[in-house]
Amino acid sequence: MTTKKENAKRLGIFLLTVFAFMLIFVLCIKPMNASNTVFYIIYMIFSFSPAIASLIARAVTKEGFRDMKLHLNLSGNFKWYLLAFGLPLICFSAKFLLPVIISGHTDWLSGFTTQNILSSVFMLAALTAVQSIGLIGEELGWRGYMNQKIEPLLGTVGTCIVGGIVWGLWHLPMDIAGCEGAMSDAFAMCGGRMIQLTLFGVFLMWLTKKTDSVFPAVIGHYMFNESQGALANLLYQGSIPENADLGVIADVFEYLPMIVVAAVFMIMLFHDNSRTPKTA
Amino acid sequence: MTGLVYKEWKQNRWFILSMILCGALPTVFLFEKDIIGDINTVRTFGTICAFLVAGGLQTMVLRGDDRKLWGYWITSTSGGCKGFLRVKYEMVFCMVVLFMFSLQMFDGLLCAATFDIGTTEIKDLSNISVPLIFVQLLLRAIDTPFTLRYGNKKGSLIKLIYSLVFTIIISVMILTNFCNFSVALFETAEKLFSGDNLSMVFVVFSVSVLVIYYLSYRISCRIYLKGVEQYDH
Numbered sequence: 001m002t003t004k005k006e007n008a009k010r011l012g013i014f015l016l017t018v019f020a021f022m023l024i025f026v027l028c029i030k031p032m033n034a035s036n037t038v039f040y041i042i043y044m045i046f047s048f049s050p051a052i053a054s055l056i057a058r059a060v061t062k063e064g065f066r067d068m069k070l071h072l073n074l075s076g077n078f079k080w081y082l083l084a085f086g087l088p089l090i091c092f093s094a095k096f097l098l099p100v101i102i103s104g105h106t107d108w109l110s111g112f113t114t115q116n117i118l119s120s121v122f123m124l125a126a127l128t129a130v131q132s133i134g135l136i137g138e139e140l141g142w143r144g145y146m147n148q149k150i151e152p153l154l155g156t157v158g159t160c161i162v163g164g165i166v167w168g169l170w171h172l173p174m175d176i177a178g179c180e181g182a183m184s185d186a187f188a189m190c191g192g193r194m195i196q197l198t199l200f201g202v203f204l205m206w207l208t209k210k211t212d213s214v215f216p217a218v219i220g221h222y223m224f225n226e227s228q229g230a231l232a233n234l235l236y237q238g239s240i241p242e243n244a245d246l247g248v249i250a251d252v253f254e255y256l257p258m259i260v261v262a263a264v265f266m267i268m269l270f271h272d273n274s275r276t277p278k279t280a
Numbered sequence: 281m282t283g284l285v286y287k288e289w290k291q292n293r294w295f296i297l298s299m300i301l302c303g304a305l306p307t308v309f310l311f312e313k314d315i316i317g318d319i320n321t322v323r324t325f326g327t328i329c330a331f332l333v334a335g336g337l338q339t340m341v342l343r344g345d346d347r348k349l350w351g352y353w354i355t356s357t358s359g360g361c362k363g364f365l366r367v368k369y370e371m372v373f374c375m376v377v378l379f380m381f382s383l384q385m386f387d388g389l390l391c392a393a394t395f396d397i398g399t400t401e402i403k404d405l406s407n408i409s410v411p412l413i414f415v416q417l418l419l420r421a422i423d424t425p426f427t428l429r430y431g432n433k434k435g436s437l438i439k440l441i442y443s444l445v446f447t448i449i450i451s452v453m454i455l456t457n458f459c460n461f462s463v464a465l466f467e468t469a470e471k472l473f474s475g476d477n478l479s480m481v482f483v484v485f486s487v488s489v490l491v492i493y494y495l496s497y498r499i500s501c502r503i504y505l506k507g508v509e510q511y512d513h
Contacts, residue, residue, distance in 0.1 A: 036392035044385065125490075126483060130410075133380075
């Protein structure tokens with residue numbers, strides 16, 4: 001049985017390593033801006049830093065490399081893989097389309113033809129199967145290690161909140177690099193993303209616990225990134241006026257679908273936890 | 281199941297890891313840039329070569345298990361031959377995905393490096409590599425049942441015979457215009473590959489390949505024991 005102290009030590013080493021990578025990224029921004037090659041190499045290493053940190057923590061604390069949740073566990077769990085694919089798509093469809101529909105601008109959605117929708121969904125399905133694997137660099141660390149260590153210390157709600165904040169903060173160096181020094185823009189971007197990631201993290205945590213594998217979370221994460229682009233692409237094909245502004249309704253739907261998802265899966269996490277037999 | 285994954289890793293780890301090197305193969309062709317031409321041609325040529333080499337290495341992991349004793353033994357285990365075949369199919373799929381990831385990673389590095397030395401006309405290679413990866417998956421979906429049913433050597437030969445017979449039949453049908461076949465084929469192709477339909481054809485093909493890959497696994501499960509009875513040793 002792992003004690004809370006051991007868990008805290010392992011989590012501490014993991015977080016220290018992750019933040020060390022963040023520090024290196026921030027310190028290297030100058031050479032990165034000077035050379036595309038340097039930028040690419042550091043960016044690639046950084047995007048795998050959660051996985052690397054989890055491996056380092058496992059090695060340093062002599063925890064071993066068991067229970068890394070690297071089995072696909074497809075039998076009986078295929079429906080959860082499909083959910084990992086479909087839910088982010090539904091969520092972002094609600095975020096982008098509902099404000100347009102509610103405010104009576106359905107004529108803006110002329111890009112959403114049956115052929116375009118099917119083409120985008122099938123393309124996302126095909127690409128998810130062959131291209132999502134790169135995100136294991138993040139999920140192996142966040143869902144495969146960090147959440148497992150935080151949960152015994154802070155409980156389920158604490159894990160979702162703290163895990164989401166860490167996950168969101170980890171993106172800050174990329175935002176700083178992307179905003180080319182405009183720190184206020186970088187912090188605003190990071191803050192908005194942190195809320196989204198904290199809410200979406202609840203779903204990914206539930207998926208990982210349900211399937212005992214990080215791969216559904218990898219798919220969910222990939223769809224979180226790609227479905228926004230696919231939907232935006234379809235929106236741009238429509239006839240949206242340049243000065244289009246949906247006002248407060250767009251702000252409401254910015255977070256509402258994610259809040260609903262987070263609430264539903266938080267309840268399901270509690271439900272699953274209550275059914276798990278307690279060990280001494 | 282962990283045991284089977286471990287067995288596949290011990291047996292085929294060099295083939296699995298070689299997928300990373302295959303992804304780096306297009307960068308090697310940069311040294312031959314003067315012979316082949318401009319950077320985009322080198323990348324395209326290198327990518328196609330990498331696919332051929334990776335495809336060859338992926339088929340190697342099917343070798344070594346075409347033995348009677350192994351076939352009967354694995355069928356008698358709790359997971360049965362289905363578990364064994366599932367791990368085999370998952371491993372080949374992972375190899376294809378690893379190759380794709382490595383290819384894109386090294387190509388990204390190549391693009392960044394060439395951009396640094398002043399070349400700005402860099403094409404996006406994903407319109408070549410993504411379709412090719414699905415073709416590769418389709419080929420593995422066809423290869424595997426043949427190898428399992430007839431053994432490695434005989435399986436390759438029988439697959440070749442089937443492919444030749446299929447090609448000859450189609451060629452004869454086109455040449456003799458049997459039942460207006462060549463006209464119908466041409467018209468269908470013209471409709472499919474024109475304008476808006478092109479992307480739809482590609483996405484339907486990609487998703488179909490994934491379904492075919494799964495069906496290939498189901499077929500392999502059905503024919504595996506028949507194949508085992510015919511293995512030489």
